[in-house]
Amino acid sequence: MSVSVIQQLAERLQTSEPGNAHEQRELFERIRELRSAFDGPLDPESHRYLEAAGMLVAYLARMGSLAGEDVRTIAVRLLRSAAEVEVSAAEASAAGASAPTRAPTPPVRPQAFPQLRPHAQPPAAVPRAEENARTATDVMGDMLLGQILLQRGHILDEHIQQAMKVQRGSKLRLGDIFVKIGACSRAQVAEALNHQAQIRRVRDNLAESEPQKPQVDTRGTGLKLVGEAMIGEILVERNVITRRQLERALEVQKQTGARIGDALVKLGATTIDQIEQALHFQGRERRFGGKGSPTQPGKGASDGKR
Structure with a gap:
């Protein structure tokens, strides 16, 4: 359900008027609701995409047409990427559920061991938050980098999509990925x-x-x-x-x-x-x-x- 909702939000944002503050605020509220109320856990990466998209849509709602097309373009790309992540996560979950279960390992019979002197046990490993x-x-910074390269004609939109997919399975920054896939130098x-x-x-x-004069x-x-x-x-x-x-x-x-x-x-x-x-x-x-x-x-x- 969340996938179709995200996709609908992306299409609606794509066709929306940047100057329509009411519509942009409504889209922002829908994104915020989606992050907090949905029929299943969001993948962490799609959650970040939605959060970044929400930031940009909120900015668009406040600034209107002054925000320009780039803000909306990046927000739409983030929403579509969030939907793709959710699809991939659902497919991986379904594949794991359909995998054959392994036979239970037979219990090991206890054996007598010589008595050992008690010693201090090593401290239990404390779960650490994901580094970096x-x-x-x-995410917004990566999207801004991609948009700069796109506007300069160094890469294509499909290169951004491809790099984002690669990034989900690695810790590489988007710029490094663009170089590795041969999109640009x-x-x-x-x-x-x-x-x-x-x-x-x-x-x-x-x-x-004094305020600067508008540039041509x-x-x-x-x-x-x-x-x-x-x-x-x-x-x-x-x-x-x-x-x-x-x-x-x-x-x-x-x-x-x-x-x-x-x-x-x-x-x-x-x-x-x-x-x-x-x-x-x-x-x-x-x-x-x-x-x-x-x-x-x-x-x-x-x-x-x-």
Whole structure:
């Protein structure tokens, strides 16, 4: 049931009007309900996809047509990927249920052993949380990288879908997977990550002077707004700001066109140094890995330093 619902949400979002705030809010509520009330456990990866999609749809509902097509495109891709994960999980579960059961192992007869001196038992292994567990903002970052490469003509949409499937069974970052499947070169990924880092920078984009005049070439505006949504969610995720403070900043952004970092600072929610520290920490986790990376010292592909 959850698969068909997710697929319907993806199709509805695809055909929705970005400027229809009521419809976008309704879609956001449906996604939130799906994450909390459904007929079976969601796969952890599809849960992350839905959470990331919900973040973007919430941003779309608040910003309307200002958010651009990229926000909606990425959210639709995430919903469809969540449905694919659920299908794969259901198939794996069905295959496991239909597998023949093994015959019970006959009991072993007790044997006499020499008495051993008591000794300290090793401590029981404590279950550990998954190391380097991906978050919804990590998913958003991967999708932003894919969209940058797609807009630059380095990859195709099917490459993003293929890379996402590979990623589900590995701990590789999406950029590494693009290179491994031959979708693009390592240099192209590094360049896109540099662009992504520039989108997320805060200090250089603070509107301390007069508002900038609209530029004739507006390419990348939607991607910048995806980066804006990422910044807000990262700050909430790392407890730098509250959800309510982010909502107030988004209202300021919608009314004045200010960057999200500028709005948060002017509202007194945080400082620019706190914002950059959180983004720098998150940026270090998103550096392009693998041997032979063209990234040179002092020019981290996604490092927040300048």
